[in-house]
Amino acid sequence: MLLMINGGSSSIKFALYKQSEIPEKILSGQISKIGFKDIKFSFSESNVPEKTSFPAIVNSYASAIAYLISWLEKQVDLKKINAIGHRIVHGMQYLNPSFITPALVEELKQIIPYDPDHLPNEIQLIEVFKQHHPDTIQIACFDTAFHQTMPRVAKLLPIPRRFEKSGIHRYGFHGLSYQYLLQALERIAGKVAANGRVVLAHLGNGASLAAVHHGSSVDTSMSFTPAAGIPMSSRSGDLDPGVAWFIMKTEHLSADEFNHLVNHESGLLGISETSGDMNDLLKQAEKDIRAAEAVDLFCYDIKKRIGAYAAALGGIDTLVFSGGIGENAAIIRQSVCEGLAFLGIELDSKRNHANQDLISTDEGNVSVRVIPTDEEGMMAEIVNKMITDKAKQ
Known part of the structure; x- marks a missing residue:
């Protein structure tokens, strides 16, 4: 068996697979809202x-x-697990998944300042599983690896060049999701579509877009950290640095306090002042202008990114919606795509509200699709291949 662990800032997702040529999911779930009152x-x-x-x-x-761990041990014999795969959000220079060693863990600890919201929890998961099951292979699957193919111009940040030596540039995230979506697109629509000019929109509590051509990342909305890009549930997205300076100065915030503000108090939550959950906001939008404006800004920023990535790609052949919002909120997809007919993006209203796989009109030049993502499934494929190759050596 294979166990996949996806540690977030306030959640832990898991999935257990039967090991075979194509791993077969047996069990999956999550602990959500860790640190809040209603932990589930x-x-x-x-x-x-x-x-x-x-x-x-x-x-x-x-x-x-x-x-x-206690719950899992009651469900299955964890000694029968051949490998544990971990999603590691920030991989820095790592271009490929890696077997986890004490040296790798120490390297991850050194880069905690690059991602203080995720890395400490991910390291903790690795170490606790090591304590409980010291002989089980653990493998790191890096979320940033997918975007290593971006051209240098897309990675550069317009700050003094000396900071680049510290590793400060655009990394991009949600790579495991994007890797899975490309594979799924190829299965559904064929190689030509998957190798074409594709914009992928992973829209959930954390949200980003990626421009992909010939199966490789060309650009993406998240940057040095997952806080950049479009507004998210509680993350600000891109922010004028002058706003950062002004808020820190007038509110007398420390660096840590400001980091908390832009990661946990901003985005949809900050604008609406009520909730960062899109379902809540859509229910409140008719009665609460703050909720309506949060939804409008979310859709407007996504629309702008699609236009920008069409420019970067020299056109667009396929647009894919995924993630909890992208897969389920027809009204969000509709709002995002309104006014994009000049790019060839036209939605079929019935298909869209039925959450069909293909939601574009037959006349539109761009295929618009809804594809559920599966980060744990992607990890399982990666881990399965690594331990299979290792066994052949």
Whole structure:
């Protein structure tokens, strides 16, 4: 068996797979809203359509990890797991997935300042699983690796060149999701479509877009950290540096306090003043102008990115919506695509509201698709190949 662990800033997703040529999912779930009052544990089995959900009695990320391991050990014999795959959000110079060694863990600890919201939790997950199951192979799957193909001009940040020596440039994230979506696009629409000019929109609590050509990343909205790009649930997205200076100065904020503000108090939550959850905002939009404006800004910024990436790609052949919002919110897809007919993007309203795979009109020049993403599934493929290749050596 293979176990995939996807540690977020306030969640832990997991998926268990039967090892075969194509890994077969047995069980999956997550602990969500860690650090909040309503922490939930949910899971589903592959042969049972309904999801089981209940409150999780945990009060920290460390206790959530212990809770997850204890629960997993009651479901399966973890000694039968051949490898554990971990999603590592920030990989710096790592271009390929890597077997986790003490040296790699130490390197990850050194770059915690690059991603203080994710790396400490991901390192903690690695170390706790190591303590409980020291002989099990662990593999790091880096979310930044997909974007290493971006041209240098897309990676450069317009700050003094000396900072580049410290590794400060555009990295991009959601790489495992984008890698999966390209594979899924090829299965659904063929190689020509997957190798064409594609814009991928991963829209969830964390949200980003990527421009892809010939199967390689050309540009992406997230930058040095996942806080950049379009507005997200509680992340600001791109921000005028003068605003940062003004807020820190007038509010007397430390660097850590400002980092918390732009990652946990901003975005949809900051604009609406009520919620960072898109479902909540859509329900409130008719009665609350703040919620309506949060939704409008989200869609407007995505629309601008699509236009920018069409320019970077020299046109667009396929637009893919994914992530919790992208897969389920027809009204968001509709709002994003309104006014983009000049690019050849035209939605079929019935297809869109039915959440069909292909939601564009037959007359439109751009195929617009809804494809559910599967980061854990992508990780399982990567891990399976690595341990299979290792066994052949």
